[in-house]
Amino acid sequence: MKSTNIQHTKHLVSPFDRCLKNGHRNGILWFTGLSGSGKTTLALELERILFQKGWYTFVLDGDNIRHGLCADLGFSAADRAENIRRIGEVAKLFADSGCLVITAFISPYRKDRDQIRILAGDLFHEVYIATPMEICEQRDPKGLYAKARRGEIESFTGISAPYEPPITPDLLVETSELSVEDSLQQLLEYVRKKFTFT
Numbered sequence: 225m226k227s228t229n230i231q232h233t234k235h236l237v238s239p240f241d242r243c244l245k246n247g248h249r250n251g252i253l254w255f256t257g258l259s260g261s262g263k264t265t266l267a268l269e270l271e272r273i274l275f276q277k278g279w280y281t282f283v284l285d286g287d288n289i290r291h292g293l294c295a296d297l298g299f300s301a302a303d304r305a306e307n308i309r310r311i312g313e314v315a316k317l318f319a320d321s322g323c324l325v326i327t328a329f330i331s332p333y334r335k336d337r338d339q340i341r342i343l344a345g346d347l348f349h350e351v352y353i354a355t356p357m358e359i360c361e362q363r364d365p366k367g368l369y370a371k372a373r374r375g376e377i378e379s380f381t382g383i384s385a386p387y388e389p390p391i392t393p394d395l396l397v398e399t400s401e402l403s404v405e406d407s408l409q410q411l412l413e414y415v416r417k418k419f420t421f422t
């Protein structure tokens with residue numbers, strides 16, 4: 225139940241002041257895509273490159289967050305919605321602190337992603353890491369598709385649970401057509417356009 229008798233405390237330092245200090249704009253690059261599509265690989269490489277350039281950036285990744293903040297959640301539609309809601313709140317806080325946050329969650333439901341867009345407004349950038357299911361299944365880096373096919377994982381995205389692709393993503397990265405390096409170039413170009421002061 226939502227608490228009553230609470231107010232909003234206004235910071236004396238604005239997000240914009242923090243951005244000026246950092247030398248770049250803040251925001252959330254919200255990666256969405258199937259398991260094995262390349263979300264984590266690209267998020268971590270992008271974070272490393274931007275960090276080396278002196279940017280304030282941080283990755284929130286499904287496999288990590290589900291060990292702590294969301295350790296109580298499974299993979300039902302309701303649990304995924306709550307997972308994405310919590311990450312959205314955390315990502316928004318990071319963004320308000322001046323960070324360029326990169327999130328790597330399957331986030332399979334359009335309505336859950338749309339809620340983050342409502343929460344974060346212009347800070348939210350939807351990045352579709354678009355890789356056909358057959359390619360993800362061939363890659364199967366964690367052996368999860370094989371397990372799901374054997375019926376050892378229930379509600380596995382793409383096999384026994386849905387994935388609703390973005391209709392108009394802010395950026396489309398087709399990892400089956402591009403090398404990791406070329407995908408990163410595409411992401412870096414987007415970051416340069418949207419997050420640098422010119």
Ligand code: PPS
Binds near residue numbers: 303308
């Ligand atoms: S979600 O749908 O956004 O809430 O999922 P997310 O928090 O990103 O967690 C996905 C990672 O959990 C592992 N995993 C599963 N994925 C999909 N379906 C099922 N049932 C499942 N069970 C475990 C898997 O390693 C996912 O990581 P990625 O990096 O996407 O492969």
Ligand code: MG
Binds near residue numbers: 264265285286287328
């Ligand atoms: Mg991953």
